[in-house]
Amino acid sequence: MSTGRAPASRAKAPDKRRLILDAAVRVFARQGFHACRVSDIADEAGVAYGLVYHYFASKDEVLDTLFLERWNVMLELIREVDATAVPVRDKLTAIASFIVDSYQHDPDLMKVIIVEVTRAANSFGNTHIATIREAYDLIGGMIVEAQEQGVFKAEIEPRFAAMAFYGAIEQLLTGWIFDLLPQGEDHFERAKWLVVETVCGGLET
């Protein structure tokens, strides 16, 4: 991931826009989108209040940008994986790995996306529902394919299985976010394995 201060070595532009986005991640993760003020973001970024409105039309747009940036990377990954000719189990492993790795790499960002967007059925969740749904549909498509190949049981509703799979992963992240589950390299790896093993184990013929 190319998050962070990418063009620092370049001439002079400190890329204030990026600075604001990164600061927003920290603030949203710490205080929550609703509980924080725009001035908190500006302070965290070490930038004047008004500059946030130079780069973004509204407080909402800051969160929208963060979500879309990240979710599109994931959609791309899923599409790539989908296009390869490997067993479903490997495809699902790749997806689970990507999500867990994303959390490991930037827990704050994943916390914000999950808590403030993905699961916010009012507000942002509804705004981005089509984008979110795309991921579920792609996973659902993989399951359909597996059923056609006779690898997965035919009697399961693929959309339901896709949701259950994704939900299991997201809840593990939630466990880490709420500090209900132990974290660390080792646990992250075992979590990937558990999710895929469990779901595939139950779905395979």
Place this chain on the structure above:
Amino acid sequence: MSTGRAPASRAKAPDKRRLILDAAVRVFARQGFHACRVSDIADEAGVAYGLVYHYFASKDEVLDTLFLERWNVMLELIREVDATAVPVRDKLTAIASFIVDSYQHDPDLMKVIIVEVTRAANSFGNTHIATIREAYDLIGGMIVEAQEQGVFKAEIEPRFAAMAFYGAIEQLLTGWIFDLLPQGEDHFERAKWLVVETVCGGLET
């Protein structure tokens, strides 16, 4: 469940407190906790603004009350199930059934609890984290027991499995809430089966 206008046949008291709670469920489900005003709740309940503050200390307390009322019913159910001497699969089926039935019976209430409390890592989720955790721990305990009996694989971390199981269910509800999954008696029944079949299938030795 005894939700609704229980003491209507009694003498005269219309139980305004209950009226307010039920109205709040509808308003929170429709607009979200943050987006709605206390006056919306009062209007929905057909009651004066100030009366909300006669029965509740704050807007927060209304949501707290709704959550605790329901979550404690679920905890009781889980404890009862846990105390019986039936196979894990049956215990997990009972839990999945209870949650799905709760949604079927009062989708608005479940939406509010999931969206505004269970998954709100800032605000309410944090306030009730201990209560929420109790449910995960009880499920985790069942899995430990199953491992000791040799029914479930010993190498899986029980807390992780419990989260994955619960997460799968919650994501199905989320699918219904967001209108991403088809609803109806039949789908609800199959969903219960899918979750238990999947998780147990993957965890059993």
Place this chain on the structure above:
DNA sequence: TCAAAGGTTGACTGACCAGTCAATCTAACC
């Protein structure tokens, strides 16, 4: 050296809304 374009600043405003409170109503009991 100057001017234009765009980046940056932060004080200010207008709207919004949770929570208060004094007044009014109702019921029950003596």
Place this chain on the structure above:
DNA sequence: GGTTAGATTGACTGGTCAGTCAACCTTTGA
């Protein structure tokens, strides 16, 4: 029919905060 306690009312207040804007600064290029 009087008194008291509790229920009910809704106008009002105080604080908060998203978004605006006019002024100032920096860079570029002619």
